[in-house]
Amino acid sequence: MAAVKFTLNGKPQTVDVVPQMPLLWVLRDTLGMTGTKFGCGMQLCGACTVHINGQPTRSCGMPISSVAGKNVTTIEGLSPDGTSHPVQRAWIEVDVPQCGYCQSGQIMTAAALVGKSNDPTDADIDEAMRGNLCRCGTYQSIRRAVKLAAQYKAKGGAA
Amino acid sequence: MTVVNRRGFLKAGAGAAGGLLVSYVIPEHNLLLADTAGVAKLNTYVHIGADDTVTFTITKSEMGQGPLTALPQILADELDCDWKKIQTEIPSPEPVYGMMGTYGSLSVRTTYNSLRQAGAGAREMLVQAAAQKWGVDKSQCRTENGAVINTSTNARLTYGSLADAAAKLPAPTNVTLKDPKQFKLIGTSVKRMDTAAKASGRAMFGIDAKVDGMLYAVLARCPVFGGKVASFDATKTKAVPGVKQVVQISNGVAVLADNTWTAMEGRKALQIQWDEGPNAAQTSAKIRQTFMDLMPKPGAPARKIGEAEKAIADAPKKVEAVYEAPYLSHSPMEPMNCTAHVRADGCDVWVATQIQTGAQQTAAQITKLPPDKIKVHTMFLGGGFGRRGGSDFVTEAVEISKAAGVPVKLTWSREDDMQHDLYRPSSYVKFAGGIDADGNLVAFTGRVASQPFAGINNGVDRNAVDGIANLGYGASIPNILVDNHPTETGIPCTFWRSVGYSHNTFFTESFIDELAHAAGKDPVDFRRTLLAKNPRMLGVLNLAVEKSGYGKPLPAGHFHGVGVVDNIGSFNAQVAEVSVTNGKLKVHKVTCAIDCGVVINPAIVEQQVQSGIVFGLGPVLRQAITIDRGRVMQANFNNYDPLRIDEMPVVEVHIVPSTANPGGVGEATTPNISPAVANAIFKATGKRIRHLPIRQQDLV
Known part of the structure; x- marks a missing residue:
């Protein structure tokens, strides 16, 4: 376990999980943000897409350790009210x-x-x-x- | 305008928290009950609250096909309520709902009349309550947008303000339904109720369920169908940080952890010896050989008219062909999952299911609790396509929660989902047809070998012969013989969007093209002759032909093919425009004409037409499930790749105006995209496609 710090939907976030744990499961299970979906686990289907530093990225294949210091935007953070982007x-x-x-x-x-x-x-x-x-x-x-x-x-x- | 007069079809009273509660019957529920004794006849309700909200129970699951929008449209139109005040609730199953489930493209067609009557009945009571308040005859009242209006004074009372008074009135024994010309919502493309939730990420699917104190589980299953755990060692699994428990259940070994990923890591470390059971040597090739070996032998007759075999032997022209299609996986985007919390006094299940009653009965059997102690929470379904009519994932989650003593969310990986599906059966069919000297089809035979999964009657698996035995051209063919060899293969199978039609329409509509070719006729003209006694099927064929420009010049290298089907109470014809260049197939455009009776929401019909075509195109291009050593060889979207956006043809939809009762739509268009494409390929290459998916050698 190791603390990882990153920016999530504009706010500082720290998680203390296994470094290899994919961002997808940190979002869904550790942080309870279920808008990002699990589809295939192999970066084949795109259901888990988030933005990392503005780039669309498959969160199922992204170890949390690689996210340290980066800006992550999920569907929950795309617009302030969730529907206005x-x-x-x-x-x-x-x-x-x-x-x-x-x-x-x-x-x-x-x-x-x-x-x-x-x-x-x-x-x-x-x-x-x-x-x-x-x-x-x-x-x-x-x-x-x-x-x-x-x-x-x-x-x-x-x- | 229609007057419905039947004592007791509506019941009314006050809701628990006031307001008007009208109960009404959805006949389907009672029809599907094995034992209707003791079941209340009134099984669905609409509630109008003092705050003007209209809440009504929907016993249908939302898996994209739109019942959360279309069913309220029907009710709200007759009720004349404010569309913005509609709320829906999917209840936990109770005996009054009968067999609660969503399948067979039935949601609109089995509820249409009941919902209209309920809406009209509730409206009638609100009008009566307003008339009493004003001391006028109800003929002086009209309704509009959730209010009753006094036509002499223009005074206005909202439904909410009348609900308590209306609740004290007796339910009407007859109600007047609107003339369809008066419809305001039925037939309009009202926006879907679920879009904002799904565009914001807030929609809660089965996989998103969360219960305090729950653990996250995955299950190791025997890769071979029918296999069992012989022994296992979980020492290494238990050493994985975050793994909390390992429990054995009937279908394998479950790993429980504080998140799904850790549970998956723990599963990798399990050491399991499997007893692979009787299917360990099964292969697709062996199954195919079994089917082939049955072809010389007569099967159980599914349809017999005249003397087909003799008529073919006597016919001046005879055509024979063998067609085959593989197993298919449903692979909805949301893998199977279920969250269960088993306690001594009850059990809650959160699940994306097409069969709530099945989920409840499954949990009741495992927990030995009475069904009324099992609460089923229906979540949004991330696709169903028939797969979620199974309750295997409910069995697993409930067994794990019971064994572990904690609430559990069981998630299937994509590999679990693809390799432990209940599959669309593979099928092998031999056809023959006889053509007379004038080019008329005088006899048709079909012999079907396939895996049954839902019962056999008089030796016939109805699902295996659907679309062949009841061929839409049948009324014009004097001699027909269709027979069936239901054949066990050890591969678990179930309903897959459009069921038997999904492959049988590929077979029949391709073979009809072969017969037309042999008769020296244009495939469309040949079909028109055969459809003289099937005017709705002929109607969609003619419309699709007209709108697609079939028979007129196309861009160089482009060719048209046709496929027609009547299934689920609807009729549709598709004209596919394709090109084959250097062995590469491209489907450019599909023109579809559909007659599905009265249309509730044209935009949703259009979505479903497109959806069915996309679902049917993947298995044309490349999708197939193959078996080796008793297990599935495909595991993820890299080797079972669905249609992607860059392969999406332009789909043009034409809806036939109709006053007929609504037909189904969700499964309408999956069957006939495959023959439309294959028949166009024949025109392009001269090669007849008799095998799905299309292989490279078919295109060069």
Whole structure:
């Protein structure tokens, strides 16, 4: 066990766990933040995506020791009220989720894309999002919502 | 407008905390009960509180298919309440709910009439209460958005302010339902109730359950189906920091720890000797050979009309073909899990389940507690697709909690989920067809060998022959013989989205294309002739053909294929546009026309059409579960890779306007995407696909 310090959703966080323990399980089990989902444990499905220093990252394969000193943003910290980030607004407007289980990861990946691209094409979206599986098949809605989110951002929402 | 007049179909009174409580019957619940004696006939309720909230119980699970939105739409439309005041509750199972579960694409079609009657009945009572308050005849009252309005004075009373008075009135024995032209919510794309929770990460799925004092568990199971623990040594596991307990249960050895990851680490350190049991040498190849060996022998007849074998022998043209499809895993994004807290006086289960009654009965059997002491908390389901109709994960969690004496959250890894699924059975089918001199299909035979999983009647496994025995073209074929060899394989199987249709429609719709080709006819024209007596199926075929531009010029190298199906009370046709370039298949577009009767929420129908197509496309392109040495060879999404966004075709959905009773939607479109794609590939390459998934040699 060793104390690891990092910034979680803008606030300082210290955890005292085994250094190899993946960030995913620290979030879900140690800190009780269940918005980030377990899907495959092998960085194949994207359900566990969070941002580390702004980069979309699979938390299931990220030992907590590697997170020391870094900025971690989870779905819980994407917007102050949980629904007002341009991507979340677009997701709600398009009604993207079906079962919804993969959607935290989809939204975190999309937020990173929208953060760096003002006018993503279908090809840009496919490239950025192909690591995020959805068994309900919301892909067509995701393409629409990412484009809408980019418009919301252009009109002044933070992303 | 429809008047319903049946004594006792509604019951009314005050709720425990005041307000108006109207109980009504969902007939499905009673139909599914083995023993209806002593069961109250009124089994679902809507409550209107003094604060205007409308709460109603939903006995359906939300796994993405939308009942938390669509069912309230039906009720709220007849009730004329304020949509924003609707709240839903999924109760723990009680005898009045009968078999509480979500399957068969039944949620809307079995509740539509009852929900309308309940909404209209509650509205009637609120109007009566307002009329009494104002001292006017109820004909002077109308309702709007959760209030009764006096048409002479424009005075307005909200439903909440009338609820207590309405609760003292007798329930109406007849109610007037709206003319569909008056619908305000039914038929509109109301936003889903669950989106904000799912976009914010706040939605609580089964895997997110948390109970004070709980431990996190994983279970080591025998990799071979039917195997058992012979002996085990947990010394190294117990030495892993954070591991709290190791307990043996009926299905393996459980490791309990203070977090899931530590439990997984502890499991790696277990040393277990397995008794692999009778299936240790089973393979997919052996199962296939068993099926092949059965093909010369007649099976149990599932459908027999005329003299099909003789008619084929006598026909000027005869076509024969063998089709096959593999086992498939459900692999919902949320792996199986269950949280259980067994105590001496009761048991709580938090679970993403499609079968609450099954979860309750399972826990009751293990704990030896009466069912009313088992409380089932239904969580959001991170996908179901039939998998969560099983209660195997409930059995495990309850056994672990009982053995360990603490609340336990059992989580399956992805590997556990893929290798210990209850699978879509593999299937092997031999078809023959006879075509007369004018190119008409005069006889059809199909022999099906497959693993049964839900009972056999008169030698036939209904699920194995669904979509073949009751082929949508059947009314136009004078001679039909379909028979079945239900064949045990030792592989656990269950319902998988669209069940028998999931493979049988691939078989039949591909074979119909073969027959059309042999008859020298266009596949669409050939189907139209066969569908002369099936107007709704013909209707969707014609609409999909028209909207897709079938038969008109396509971009160079693009080809169209067609697949049609009638299942779950609905009808849909798909035209797939594909290209095959240097051995690489691309599905560019799918045009789907669906007739699912009255539509509650067109946007949700459209979602489900897309969803069913995506679910069916993965097994066309590459997904298959194979067996070797009695175990599953695939383990994670690297070797059982579902469709990804860059492979998503444009899906265009056309809904046929209809006044027919609602049909199902969730499973409608999975069956016929595979033949639509395969038939388009045939046009592109001249190669007939008779095996799923498509192999590289099929494309060159």
